[in-house]
Amino acid sequence: MAPRVVAIIAGLALALLTLGPVAAVLARANGLAALGAGDYQAIRFTLWQAFLSAGTSVLLAVPLARALARQNFRGRGLLISLLGAPFILPVIVAILGLLAVFGQSGILNQLLGAIGLPKLDVYGLHGVVLAHVFFNLPLATRMLLQAWLAIPDERFRLAASLGLGRWAYFKILEWPLVVRILPGAFAIIFVICLTSFAVALTLGGGPRATTVELAIYQAMRFDFDLGRAAALGLVQLALGLGAGVVALRVSLGQGFGIGRGRVVPRWDSRGRKALDTLVILAAAAFLLVPLGMVILRGLPGLPMLSGGTLQAALHSIGVALVSTALCLLWALPLATRRGELLSLCAISVSSLVLGTGLFLMLRPFVNPFAMALPVTALVNALMALPFALRILRPEAEALTQDFGRLRATLRMTPLAWFRLVYLPRLRRPLGFAAGLTAALAMGDLGVIALFADPDRTTLPLQVYRLMGSYQMEEAAGAALLLLMLSFALFWIFDRGGRANATS
Numbered sequence: 117m118a119p120r121v122v123a124i125i126a127g128l129a130l131a132l133l134t135l136g137p138v139a140a141v142l143a144r145a146n147g148l149a150a151l152g153a154g155d156y157q158a159i160r161f162t163l164w165q166a167f168l169s170a171g172t173s174v175l176l177a178v179p180l181a182r183a184l185a186r187q188n189f190r191g192r193g194l195l196i197s198l199l200g201a202p203f204i205l206p207v208i209v210a211i212l213g214l215l216a217v218f219g220q221s222g223i224l225n226q227l228l229g230a231i232g233l234p235k236l237d238v239y240g241l242h243g244v245v246l247a248h249v250f251f252n253l254p255l256a257t258r259m260l261l262q263a264w265l266a267i268p269d270e271r272f273r274l275a276a277s278l279g280l281g282r283w284a285y286f287k288i289l290e291w292p293l294v295v296r297i298l299p300g301a302f303a304i305i306f307v308i309c310l311t312s313f314a315v316a317l318t319l320g321g322g323p324r325a326t327t328v329e330l331a332i333y334q335a336m337r338f339d340f341d342l343g344r345a346a347a348l349g350l351v352q353l354a355l356g357l358g359a360g361v362v363a364l365r366v367s368l369g370q371g372f373g374i375g376r377g378r379v380v381p382r383w384d385s386r387g388r389k390a391l392d393t394l395v396i397l398a399a400a401a402f403l404l405v406p407l408g409m410v411i412l413r414g415l416p417g418l419p420m421l422s423g424g425t426l427q428a429a430l431h432s433i434g435v436a437l438v439s440t441a442l443c444l445l446w447a448l449p450l451a452t453r454r455g456e457l458l459s460l461c462a463i464s465v466s467s468l469v470l471g472t473g474l475f476l477m478l479r480p481f482v483n484p485f486a487m488a489l490p491v492t493a494l495v496n497a498l499m500a501l502p503f504a505l506r507i508l509r510p511e512a513e514a515l516t517q518d519f520g521r522l523r524a525t526l527r528m529t530p531l532a533w534f535r536l537v538y539l540p541r542l543r544r545p546l547g548f549a550a551g552l553t554a555a556l557a558m559g560d561l562g563v564i565a566l567f568a569d570p571d572r573t574t575l576p577l578q579v580y581r582l583m584g585s586y587q588m589e590e591a592a593g594a595a596l597l598l599l600m601l602s603f604a605l606f607w608i609f610d611r612g613g614r615a616n617a618t619s
Contacts, residue, residue, distance in 0.1 A: 122449045123449040123450060125449075126445075126446050126449040126450050127450060127458055129446075130446060130450070130458055130461070130462065130498075130501070131458065131461070133470075133474075133494070133498060134461040134462050134465050134470065134498065135461065135465075136473065136477065137465075137469065137470045137471075137472070137473020137474050137476075137477065138346065138349060138350070138353070138465060138469055138470075138473055139473070140473040140474075140476040140477050141342050141345065141346045141349070141469055141472055141473045141476065142346050144342050144476050149341060149343030149344040149346075149347055150347075151344070151347055151348070151351075152344075154323060154326070154331070155331055155344070155347075155348060157323070157324070157326070158326045158327060158328050158330070158331040158348075159328055159351060159355075161241070161324070161325060161326060161327060162310060162312075162327045162328045162329075162352075162355070163310075163355070164241075165241060165244050165245055165248070165309065165312070165325075165327070166248075166306050166309035166310050166312075167306065168241075168245045169244070169245050169248035169249060169252065169305065169306075169309045170252070170302045170303075170305040170306040170309060171302065172245060172249050173248070173249050173252040173253045173255075173256045173301075173305050174256045174298050174301050174302045174305065176249070176253055176256075176399075177253055177256035177257040177259075177260050177301070178260065178294060178298070179395050180253070180257050180395055180396070180399045181256075181257045181258075181260035181261040182260075182392075183391075183392035183393075183395045183396050184196060184257070184261055184396065185261055186388075186392065187389065187392045187393070187396065195396070195400060196258075196261070198403070198404065199254040199257055199258055199403065201254070201403070201407060201603075202250055202251050202253075202254050202403055202407075203251060203252070203254055203255050204551075204552060204555035204556065204559075204602060204603070204606055205251070205407070205559065205599070205602070206555075206558065206559020206560075206561075206576055206595075206598050206599065206602050207247075207251075207314040207315060207559060207560075207561060207576070208314060208318070208559065208561055208576045208579045208580055208595065208598070209410055209559065209579070209595045209596075209598055209599045209602075210247065210250060210251065210406065211247060211314070211315065211318050211319060212410055212413075212579075212583075212591070212592065212595045213405075213406030213407055213409050213410040214238070214246065214247055214250060214319075214406050215238065216406060216409035216410070216413060217405055217406050217409060218236060218238045218243075218246065219238055220235065220237075220238075222238075223405075223409070224236065238319065239319055239320070239325075240319075240320070240324070240325050241324075241325055243319035243320075243325075244312065244315055244316055244319055244320060244325060244327075246319075247315045247319055248305075248308075248309050248312065248315065250402070250403065250406070251308075252305045252308060252309070253399070253402075253403070254403065255301070255304075255305065256301045256305060257399075259297055259300070259301045260293075260294070260297050260298075260301065303359060303360075303362045306359050307356060307359045307360050307463065307464075310328075310352065310355055310356050310359060310464075311329055311352065311356065311463065311464075311466070311467070312327050312329060312330075313327070313329040313330060313333065313467070313468070313561070313562055314561040314562075314576075316329070316330040317330055317333070317561075317565075318580075328348050328351060328352045328355075328466070329352065329466055329467075329468065331348055332345045332348045332349060332352070332466050332468045332469060333468055333565070333566065335348065336468060336472060336566060337565075337566060342472070345468070345469060345472070346469065348466070349465065349466045349468075349469035352464065352465070352466050353461070353464045353465050353466075354464075355464070356460070356463060356464025356465070357460055357461070357464045360460035360463065360464060360502075361460065407599075410592070410595055410596060410599060411596060411599075413592040413596075414592045414593050414595055414596025414597075414599070415593075415596065416589065416592075416593070417589040417590050417591070417592040417593025417594070417596065418593045418596060418597065419593075420589055420590045420593055421590060421593050421594060421597065422590065424573075424578065425575070425578050425582075425590065425593075425594050425597070428573045428574055428575045428577070428578040428594075429575045429594075429597060429598070429601060431489055431572065431573065431574050431575070432558050432574040432575040432576070432598070432601065433558070433601065433605075434489065434493075435489055435492055435493045435496065435557055435558075435574060436496075436553075436554045436555075436557040436558040436605055437554065438490070438493040438497075439493045439494075439496040439497040439500065439553060439554070439557035440497075440550050440553045440554045440557065440609070442493065442494060442497035443497040443498075443500050443501055443504050443549075443550075443553045444504065444546065444549065444550060444553070446497070446501055446504075447501060447504040447505050447508055447549065448508075448542075450501075450505060451505060451508040451509050451511075451512035451513075460502060462498040462499060462501050462502060463499060463501075463502045467495050467498075467499055467562040467563055468562065468563060468566060470495050470498065470563070471491055471492070471495050471562070471563030471566060471567065472566070474491050474494065474495070475487070475491065475567060478491075484567070485567055485569055485572070486572075488563075488564060488567045488568050488569070488572045489564075489572055489574075491563060491567070492560070492562075492563045492564045492574065493557070495562065495563045496553075496556070496557035496560050496562075497553070497557070499556070499560070499562075500552070500553040500556050500557060503549070503552055503553070503556070504549040504552070504553055507545045507548055507549045507552070508542065508545050508546070508549055511541070511542055511544075511545045512538075512542060515537070515538065515541050515542065519537055519541075547609050547610050547611070548609075548610050550609035550610075551605065551606035551607070551608070551609035551610035552606065554602075554605040554606060554609055555602045555603070555605055555606040558575075558598070558601060558602045558605055559576055559598060559602050560574075560576060561574075561576040561577060561580060564576075564577050565577055565580070575594060575597065575598045575601070576598060578594055579591050579594045579595050579598060582594060
C-alpha cells in the first residue's frame with residue numbers, strides 16, 4: 117500500500133477517534149447545555165494558571181539554561197540528563213514529592229515553623245502553578261540550552277576581541293536567541309497546562325481553583341450532565357487548537373534533546389560563576405529534592421504493597437505497552453507537518469470527553485466498564501501522539517529530503533523503503549518517542565478515574581485511592597513502584613532505540 121494512502125487512512129482514523137466521541141457525547145446530551153458562572157470561572161482560572169505556569173517556567177529557564185551553557189563542572193552531563201525526569205514523572209508521584217517538600221507537614225514548613233515563621237499553604241492557584249513549573253521548567257530549559265550550545269564559537273571569540281561589556285554581550289549574542297526560542301517554548305507549555313487535570317484535582321483546593329478539565333470531570337462524575345461536559349469540552353478544544361497552532365507557528369523545530377553536550381568557551385563567566393552556581397544549585401534542589409523524598413518515603417512502604425496494588429501495576433504496564441504500540445502505528449505514517457497539525461485535535465480535546473464518547477459508542481455492543489483499560493490505552497495513545505510527532509517529524513522530513521532522489525533512482529517499493537531506510541534511520545527518535553509515550557501512559561490519571569471499578573484499576577488511580585483513604589505508607593510505596601516502572605519503561609525503549617542504531 118502506498119505511503120500516501122496509509123497516511124490518509126491514519127489521518128482519517130485519528131479524526132474519527134477524536135471528533136467521533138465528541139459527536140457521541142453531543143448526541144447523547146441532546147445538544148449543548150448553557151454554561152454557568154462556575155464554568156466561566158473555571159475557564160478564566162484555566163487561562164490564568166496556564167499563562168502564569170508557562171510564563172514562570174520560561175522566565176526561570178533563561179538564567180538556568182545560561183548558567184548550564186557557560187559553566188563546566190563534574191556531574192554536569194548527569195544533571196542535564198536528570199532535567200528530563202520531571203516531564204516523564206507520573207503526575208501523582210510528583211505531587212506526592214511536592215507535598216513532602218511544600219505540604220503542611222513538608223520539610224519546608226517544618227523549617228519555617230522551627231524559626232517561628234507562618235507555614236505556607238500549597239493548595240490553590242500557587243500550588244497548581246508550582247506543580248506545573250516543576251513539570252515544565254526542565255522542558256523550557258532544555259529547549260533553550262539546545263539553542264544556546266549551538267551558538268558558534270567564533271561569535272564568542274569575536275565578542276571577546278571586541279571587548280563587549282556584559283550588557284552588550286547579552287543584547288547582541290544572547291537576547292536574539294531568547295527572543296527566537298522563548299515564544300515557542302511558552303506556547304507549547306501553555307498548551308500542556310490547559311489540559312491540567314490531576315494537578316488541579318489534588319492541589320486545586322476548591323471551586324476557585326478548578327480547571328476546565330476538572331469541571332468536565334465534575335459534570336460527568338457527580339452530575340452526569342453530558343450537555344455541560346460537551347460544552348466545556350468544545351471550549352477546551354477551541355482553546356487548545358488556538359494555542360497549539362500558535363505553538364507550531366512560533367516554534368522553530370526544537371526537539372526534546374539537550375544539544376551537543378559541549379560547553380561553549382566563555383570570557384565573561386569568571387565574575388558570574390558564583391551566581392551561576394547558585395542558580396544551578398537552586399534549580400537542582402527544586403527539581404530533585406521532591407524526587408528524593410518520594411524515594412525516601414516510599415522505601416518503607418514497598419513491603420506493605422497489597423495484591424490489589426500489584427495487580428494495578430500489571431494493568432498499568434499493559435496499558436502503557438498498548439498505548440505505545442498504537443501511538444507509534446499512528447505516528448510513523450503521520451510524521452509530517454500536516455500530521456502534527458492534525459494531532460493537535462488529540463491533545464486539545466478533553467481526555468474525559470474522549471473516554472466518555474468512546475464508552476457511549478461501545479455501549480450498544482459490549483459492557484463499557486469491561487473496556488475501561490482498552491479505552492484508557494487508546495486515549496493515552498492519542499494524548500501522546502503530538503509529542504511523538506514532535507520528536508519524529510524533523511528526522512522524517514530530513515530523511516525524505518536526503519534520500520528521496522536515491523529512492524526514486526533505485527525504484528524502491530514502499531515496503532523496501534520502510535524496512536531498509538525509513539525504520540533503521542528513525543530508530544533513535546522512535547526509541548525516545550516510545551519511551552516518552554510509555555512513561556506518560558504509565559502515569560496517566562484521566563479516563564480511568566471516571567470508569568474504573570475495583571477489579572480494573574491502574575497504579576496511578578490506586579495511589580490516589582490510597583491517599584484518599586489515608587493509607588499514606590502504602591500510597592508512598594505504590595508511588596515509588598510507579599516511579600520505578602515509569603523510568604524503567606522509558607529507559608528500556610530509549611536504550612533500545614539507541615543501541616546499534618544507524619545515525
